[in-house]
Amino acid sequence: MTTNTLKSHCHCGNLSVELYTEKTEEDFTPRTCQCDLCKQHGASWISDPEGEAKFIIKDRDLANFYRFGHSTSDFVICKTCGVLMIALCELENKTKAVINKTPMLDHEFKTPEILTNFDGETVEGRLERRTQNWTGNVIIEG
Ligand SMILES: [Zn+2]
Numbered sequence: 001m002t003t004n005t006l007k008s009h010c011h012c013g014n015l016s017v018e019l020y021t022e023k024t025e026e027d028f029t030p031r032t033c034q035c036d037l038c039k040q041h042g043a044s045w046i047s048d049p050e051g052e053a054k055f056i057i058k059d060r061d062l063a064n065f066y067r068f069g070h071s072t073s074d075f076v077i078c079k080t081c082g083v084l085m086i087a088l089c090e091l092e093n094k095t096k097a098v099i100n101k102t103p104m105l106d107h108e109f110k111t112p113e114i115l116t117n118f119d120g121e122t123v124e125g126r127l128e129r130r131t132q133n134w135t136g137n138v139i140i141e142g
Pocket residue numbers: 010011012013014015078079080081082083
């Protein structure tokens with residue numbers, strides 16, 4: 001049972017995310033990734049390994065699953081309005097996710113963001129980190 005639902009949707013409403021968590025906004029430390037894509041989008045990421053996420057896609061043709069670098073994850077960007085919503089990674093036959101908190105306009109995250117830079121990380125190290133930190137239960141609808 002979870003106590004808190006954090007919601008976001010892209011500007012046009014094609015993509016929505018719900019994070020079900022025991023945590024409150026204050027418990028999250030958003031991670032501002034210093035890769036070029038995240039900087040260009042102003043993305044800052046939250047996840048809860050104990051939580052559950054639902055990613056709702058109204059029109060899949062209008063969702064861009066963007067891969068770059070090591071191509072180990074999909075950065076999902078709405079093709080209509082251009083908002084970056086979520087990153088998905090297949091780990092141990094499960095989909096894991098981090099959620100961009102920037103589109104979460106109804107939620108205030110008061111804990112200062114930390115800067116992360118994973119440029120020097122090995123692919124193995126990257127997948128291990130995601131296994132530990134990313135939201136473990138992800139349901140994709142649509
Ligand atoms: Zn959109």
